[in-house]
Amino acid sequence: MVAEETLVNDLKHKDSQARAFEVLVNTYKERLYWHIRRIVLNHDDADDILQNTFIKVYKNIDGFKGDSKLYSWMYRIATNESLTFLKQQSKKRGISNEELRQDLVENLQSDVYFEGDDIQLKLQEALATLPEKQKLVFNMKYFQEMKYEEISEILETSVGGLKASYHLAVKKIETYLKAD
Amino acid sequence: MKSKKKQQFKTPEGYFDNFHERLMGKIVEDSDSSLNIIPKNDGFTVPQEYFETVGTVISKKVKDTKTKVIPLYAFRKYAYAAAALAAVFLFVWGITFRSEPSFNDLAAAEIDSYFEESELNLTSYELAEVIALEDIELKDMVDTPYEEENILEYLDETVDALEDLNIDYDELE
Numbered sequence A: 001m002v003a004e005e006t007l008v009n010d011l012k013h014k015d016s017q018a019r020a021f022e023v024l025v026n027t028y029k030e031r032l033y034w035h036i037r038r039i040v041l042n043h044d045d046a047d048d049i050l051q052n053t054f055i056k057v058y059k060n061i062d063g064f065k066g067d068s069k070l071y072s073w074m075y076r077i078a079t080n081e082s083l084t085f086l087k088q089q090s091k092k093r094g095i096s097n098e099e100l101r102q103d104l105v106e107n108l109q110s111d112v113y114f115e116g117d118d119i120q121l122k123l124q125e126a127l128a129t130l131p132e133k134q135k136l137v138f139n140m141k142y143f144q145e146m147k148y149e150e151i152s153e154i155l156e157t158s159v160g161g162l163k164a165s166y167h168l169a170v171k172k173i174e175t176y177l178k179a180d
Numbered sequence B: 001m002k003s004k005k006k007q008q009f010k011t012p013e014g015y016f017d018n019f020h021e022r023l024m025g026k027i028v029e030d031s032d033s034s035l036n037i038i039p040k041n042d043g044f045t046v047p048q049e050y051f052e053t054v055g056t057v058i059s060k061k062v063k064d065t066k067t068k069v070i071p072l073y074a075f076r077k078y079a080y081a082a083a084a085l086a087a088v089f090l091f092v093w094g095i096t097f098r099s100e101p102s103f104n105d106l107a108a109a110e111i112d113s114y115f116e117e118s119e120l121n122l123t124s125y126e127l128a129e130v131i132a133l134e135d136i137e138l139k140d141m142v143d144t145p146y147e148e149e150n151i152l153e154y155l156d157e158t159v160d161a162l163e164d165l166n167i168d169y170d171e172l173e
Helices: A004-012 A014-040 A043-063 A070-093 A097-110 A118-128 A132-143 A148-155 A159-178 B002-006 B019-035 B050-068 B072-096 B108-117 B124-130 B148-158
Strands: none
Touching: A004 A014, A004 A043, A004 A070, A014 A043, A014 A070, A014 A132, A014 B050, A043 A070, A043 B050, A070 A097, A070 A148, A097 A118, A118 A132, A118 A159, A132 A148, A132 A159, A148 A159, A159 B019
């Protein structure tokens, strides 16, 4: 794997830009896709947002100062793009954010790219009831197995706060799954 | 006496040392027991070979956005000439024609294509704010013109009993 500093430098120089961008996409495409997919749930939407995320990264790489790690910066762009997409959708359809989330979960039953059973569907229902931050933290910790320190850099929240969010999310999901 | 009362309770040695760590450990342990009932896989899948092809799609899109940027300096000399010509034209045109272009000067087809191609993202409430209800007719909403024949055909297919329509026949006569 290419060192991050070298990759950023290559991305900023015209001669090495194309090759470096290819390396960047191949390194992060899968991780970023799953991060986005767990927010928007639908494959086609996740695909669009993933492409937009990389295009934004490419266009703004000159403005990347290296204050945070490159992957944290990309995760932040992906998170913002996904949440903005959901906001636009709810505005377009004239429904609240909560109603939109319920709709997205209901659509999973007929989604060809969702092969979950009843318990996995119920997990998505439970996640749809969580506040945005708790849902993000749960997905990043539980499914993406990220370290608290990494999540902290992406979401710009203290590690202690993240641990509390994760614990609360787990408890709420457990209660939801155990109900009826 | 008071000081004696204070000493009635004792804590095990080193109880308060690392209290925070032990508490967090307990929370993690508590979460772990809950994690047993949460599925390890969330059931999402992707189309076959999606990750093998998406990189190429992204690179192509980036290339397309790059080619759209045309550096101005390459055309600078032409730009100067064009700007000079435009300035002369505007000066002459400004002297000869003083009238302002009106809304009617815009071709209806251009306006139609603008609305068709632009994503206005207006909600029904926002539309209702700008378009008065009196200005809208049913034919603005439907693609195919409604003839009496179509209406009768529709009623015939969808309404089981004509009485359901609750028509006051005396009024029609």
